[in-house]
Amino acid sequence: MSKRFVIKVLPKEKQVKGVKYGLRIDHPSALGNVYGLTEKELKELRDLIDEALKQ
Numbered sequence: 001m002s003k004r005f006v007i008k009v010l011p012k013e014k015q016v017k018g019v020k021y022g023l024r025i026d027h028p029s030a031l032g033n034v035y036g037l038t039e040k041e042l043k044e045l046r047d048l049i050d051e052a053l054k055q
Helices: 039-054
Strands: 005-009 021-025
Touching (some): 005 039
Antiparallel strands (some): 005 021
């Protein structure tokens, strides 16, 4: 499994305007803010999102 993504619940003092979660993407794309994902990475990201929403 790739460790390219991390999703965390932000500390209360950093939660602004309803923003509760932080997403870090390692090895950003050379395409600027467009990130190319493999099917496996996309599934992993979906799993991380589902896991974060359960907390």
